[in-house]
Amino acid sequence: MKKRIAIAMGGYSSEYRISINSGNVVYKNLDRSIYEPYRVHIMQNEWFVVADDDTPYPINKSDFTVKIKDKKIQFDCVFNTIHGTPGENGLLQAYLDLVGIPQTSCGFYQAALTFNKRDLISVLKPYGIKTALNYFLNQGDEVEVEEIINKVGLPCFVKANKAGSSFGITKVKAAEDLEQAVKIALKEDDEVIIESFLDGTEVSVGVIMYKGKILALPVTEIVSENEFFDYEAKYLGKSEEITPARISKEQTKKVQNLAKLIYSKLKMKGFTRSEFIFHNDEPHFIEMNTTPGLSEASILPQQAENAKISLPQLFGSAIEAALKVH
Structure with a gap:
């Protein structure tokens, strides 16, 4: 029997349009022979499933079910693609824990911690992780x-x-x-x-749980046309993203190991993407994204492609890992 997957997208922040783009890519690429995907829009005033004919069906928040044409749908797993609140700061994760539905991103504590840049830096310092002042x-x-x-x-x-x-x-x-x-x-x-300000090469490292193991994906070098990797650079083509990064093998190994160390110490699961700057030849941690962008042009899918992992494989692995943990 196919697993019913709710792809949560939208959110309450300025990032909701980006999230909907990511969610639609997941919806398009899930293996229909294994999964029955549903697009679930999580908005400030309403939660609803968008049917193929664009009809909205409201989510029952008491148990995260939906009734479509008099048929009650219960989901086996939630694929979380929400950037910002409530999907990246732990609120959605905590709610889904309460109603007993597994989801693909990290736990609610890890989400809240990594969404708070100040707290995350404080937690990582004892492990010797270098950061900006x-x-x-x-x-x-x-x-x-x-x-x-x-x-x-x-x-x-x-x-x-x-x-x-x-x-x-x-x-x-x-x-x-x-x-x-x-x-x-x-x-x-x-x-x-x-x-x-850290002067140096900026890189991004995706880390995923793949086939039961923590895997660091190929490193991406970020070259922004603007002053820094801002919104225009990220989403409006004002940057060059080079995978694999033009850094030495030693630097690649060092930053991949550092990204995996952070993933492991924080007891993460699902997808993460961590940003670093090589300053004075040492990787300095900038931030971690626990629901990174998943459009075809986003960094983590680029890295997966370089690692010979297709989008159906990438997304399917996240679902299977979530179901296994649950």
Whole structure:
């Protein structure tokens, strides 16, 4: 009997359109001989299944079921493609735990931790993971410009602490621009992280659970046409993504092992994509995405293709791993 898979997409953040694109790619590429996929839109005001004729059918939130033409559908697994809240910060994972449905991304604690850049850096430091110098601000705090610059220097990056797809990020080159950058970040979140600029090669490393083993995918080098890997660079073609990265074999092995170490220490599952910058020849951790983009042009599918893993194999492996863990 085919497994019924709810592909959760959308979300409550600025990233919902990107998520819907990822979800539709999963829907298109799941093996129909094994799975019966359903597109589930998780929106702020309503959750519903989109049928093939585009008719919406509301999800019953008490048990995550749906009634389609008088037939009650119970899902065997949820494929989580939501970027941002509630799919990347642990809320959806916790809810699905409560109703007893397995899902493909990490657990609710890991999701909440990795979505909070400040907390994640604090947890990884005892393992010797190198990061940029950083300074933390909360909404309502005084912006002590001189103190911040003395700590992180210029240029620096001002980021919303809990946001993705480069929303709320500014590269600050002059002291007089710092306060405005903080205001931009606070539009996305009530917490801000300010980081020192790391000069070097930026790379992205996908790590997945594949055939029962933790696998680091080929490394991607990111070359942005803009000041940094911002929204335009990520989604509007303003960057070059080179897989495999133009780094040495030793550097490749080092950053892959580091990405796998982080995955293992955090007790992750599903797909992750971690960003690093080789600064002074050492990989410095930037952030981890636990529901990375899954369109054909996204980085993790590019890496899987380079590793000779097809999209049906990639997506199917995530479902089977989730079902096995459950």
